[in-house]
Amino acid sequence: MSIALRPVKKPELMRALPTVLKDETMLVRKQKVIEGMERWGLDVLILYADVEHSGNFEYLTGFIPRFEEALLILHRTGRVCMILGNENLDKCRRSRIDAEPLLFSGFSLPNQPDDSADALDGLLRKAGLAPDESVGVVGWKLMEKKGQKGECEFDIPYYIMMAVKSVMNGRGSLVNAAGLFLDPDCGVRITADADEIAHYEYGASLASNCVQDAMDALAVGRSEIETANAMRTDGQRNSVVTVCAFGERFVKGNLYPSGKKLSLGDPVSITVGMKGGLSSRSGYAVYEEGQIPVPAYIESLAMPYFNAQKIWLETLRIGLTGGQLYDAVESALPRSEFRWYLNPGHFTADEEWTSSPVYAGSRIRFKSGNMIQLDIIPKKPGFGGAGAEDGLVMADETLRRQLRKEYPKLWQRMQIRRDYIREELGIQIGEELLPLSNTLAYHTPLFLNREMAFTAAN
Structure with missing residues (x-):
């Protein structure tokens, strides 16, 4: 040769034409994630997204938060809440899976009106986060180092992690669950x-x-x-x-x-x-x-x-x-x-x-x-x-x-x-x-x- x-x-x-994912595909995706939560022993997933790091969020919702930040809270029961900024709050009703919208203006652009009913930790409580639960946090990195999994290292903004930890109050468990989505062997994506x-x-x-x-x-x-x-x-x-x-x-x-x-x-x-x-x-x-x-x-x-x-x-x-x-x-x-x-x-x-x-x-x-x-x-x-x-x-x-x-x-x-x-x-x-x-x-x-x-x- x-x-x-x-x-x-x-x-x-x-030249191909865009193919919109079927509703059935989106439901299968959600079910795959819930089954992954069961394998991981998780009660709740918290997914972080911004424009550069939105693949896991979009996998479930079909959209990205563009110039804002966002959180998706998924319970093993199937309940979904989204915490969104001013200009993405109305996108929740367009989501490919049903979800409850919660406004947090802190995810919006600087100096925009702040009509949030609660601080971020209060919104997380409204979304169903509670102490004594097993919680997985999903950013965009596996945090592995030389083959060792970084399950206790997190790559989402510090102020969000502080709000999560405030709700957890030192109880339950908190792990990096990005691997549920991205692990090259068994990630759902x-x-x-x-x-x-x-x-x-x-x-x-x-x-x-x-x-x-x-x-x-x-x-x-x-x-x-x-x-x-x-x-x-x-x-x-x-x-x-x-x-x-x-x-x-x-x-x-x-x-x-x-x-x-x-x-x-x-x-x-x-x-x-x-x-x-x-x-x-x-x-x-x-x-x-x-x-x-x-x-x-x-x-x-x-x-x-x-x-x-x-x-x-x-x-x-x-x-x-x-x-x-x-x-x-x-x-x-x-x-x-x-x-x-x-x-x-x-x-x-x-x-x-x-x-x-x-x-x-x-x-x-x-x-x-x-x-x-x-x-x-x-x-x-x-x-x-x-x-x-x-x-x-x-x-x-x-x-x-x-x-x-x-x-x-x-x-x-x-x-x-x-x-x-x-x-x-x-x-x-x-x-x-x-x-x-x-x-x-x-x-x-x-x-x-x-x-x-x-x-x-x-």
Whole structure:
């Protein structure tokens, strides 16, 4: 098997339509969480949310609190209360699950009217929190350190924890329960059903299309802003900061597309994340290899990187452990030489990164319904980046049959993507791997050359 850079037909940039989650799906989600509470021995869950950390809250409610903060209190009996700020209080009646609204203006923007009937601890009591109960607090981090679970460490704002502890009055128990949602082995959010896959595929495919829109718009003399304006985002909210960067990045701390114009030979990074997945590309703005300002980039970095992607895709399967996938990447792209630091693969959902089973020694096995990003980030001194990140979902025969029956258009798009990867790129992707992105494994390191991409050939 060898890797080649050759003329390749571009993947079809198919456009999906948003799929709203069914009411039945939302009820199943709530029931899964309650069953998780029973396993954890919890009487009450307190979920914290703000705009950056809202995935667990949105999993149950269908909305995020935007520029405010919010709490959701879920009892094992099924009772739900939401403590919301001024501008989100009316959203409670729009929630996908029934809930009782309670106003706390302290969650609102500064200097807004304060019509709260109680202080936060009083509202928590109204929401049913009481001493002597077993309470789980859910922020957004597992708080693990070197494999040790941080069940007594909390990542939500201090003033909220103080109110919770005031109500508990030193009785009962208080644990970090983020793992109930996000644990990479048994969290309720790390597997998706057919309805959820259809819901998330829209954002994943849209993100890949946006990146290719920008790639197609690249031209010497065109600015980052002009290039980024080519992205057809459908007005959707991004899950990460959009990247469209030429040359040296983060000049004066800037994270966003600027007026900087593209020069021949510039390193380029383009990234778009949406609900359901992220797509990213890194390479050089050149037409041919000889225009890359550093020698041997293709042979020393880009080609080994694509080979590692190929091995990742051909190794991944249901039942494989995260440690085995890690070892496959380590063998193909040694960390000591290519200096990748983050996990070479992680789960995704509403947010770009939920958790990851891919680390040295991991015994966590991949399951049907896992949505995972192919995310390897190599670095070599003196070289610009090499990157082609996209996402997929793993599906056993039962889930594949359900997708084929209930979402035939989605199924057709996934099969077109699979056929492209196998036939055009030469990667023998397993039948249980279903691409959510239109551009999975499509890697064009010469960004101004619209024809050349890496392939695997016998």
